[in-house]
Amino acid sequence: MKPRILIINPNSSEEMTGAIHRNAAAFAGEDMEVVTVPTPGTSPFIATYEDHAMAAPGMVRLLRENEAGFDAFIIACHGDPNIDLMKEITVKPVVGIAEASMKMATMLGHSFSVIAPVERTVPNKKALVDKYGLSRDMASVRPAIIEQGADEAERLIAAGRRAVEEDMAEVLVLGCAGFAGLDKRMEKELGVPVLDGVICALIIASGLVKYGVSISKKRRYDNTFGKR
Template structure:
């Protein structure tokens, strides 16, 4: 089995973080390959960013759709996910949808930990799209006192997760950015609730779909006429 993970932005550093998390989870059982998107912004933060990433993402799928068994879109806002589902018969899994739907199975309510205030409405809109409003405790981002501080990334998102559990009654934490891959187990050990690495969640689903020989229905919504 070979799964291609598309990093919708052009950051090589983030691509490396995603690849490392994916390799650790796959543990040699199947091949994972992460590619950045040429011509895309360094970070996907706005709808314009998503639009700019679309051509490069399309090219990746067209180039590799006969060589891999499944695709993963490794950005938590699931940019251009429906578009990619339309142009291939292989499974295409977004890390946002995968992580939040799995979170809804693991506890009464979940919180998404985002990287910035700007991304909160986008996450909330995506949650409504996936019909998960009733399972949502909150969408949080780091408190202002963390801006410009010398805290490391793990500490910042640990404290944000604690706030969600204590103040919002979250029972599951979703790390809402592919760049946070690899922080899940260390935070989970302290907060004592499931903490989900979104890249891992997408791999769980994508690899399972391949093993079961399930893929995207092409009868209506994702039919390419």
């Protein structure tokens, strides 16, 4: 049977949820079934740690209500909000798009850069890179600077070009689920691999399901501690 994967968008935006789903479904094809849902009762855009906290109850509810019906879960925000909590409360694979894309980037080149949506999120991205033990592999975090008259793709390409030419990045990671569908255009323009986090997470999540492995509950993610 093909893996059934629930993609949880931690924000409440129906528009972004639709864009994420279209991108994911196009990649999944007939190999896996994907369902994408927004998180109720939270912000339409996840940018702060307060947003992470506000999203937690809705994300937990979505996972628990759907655990029996899906083989794996994806957290579709490049801040990987509440990823440890989500890994702790289920025995099934949970994959964050930031962790998936940045770790895959280390397999494709000597160093990678993350293209952040706004300058405000640059230190948050660097903190996440540190958390995942990837600081040695990171060339930079480059914000997509808003330029008058430039569309989103042009802003991302400009930031990516600076990362490749000035920071010596060999791989680029798109630092927002809302950048769905821009990876291949950027690859063609810049001549380096460009990774969409949702696609990377689908590759990993479906692979874990097919391999029959999931999150260790030995210590860190053992949610029965103190309840026995």
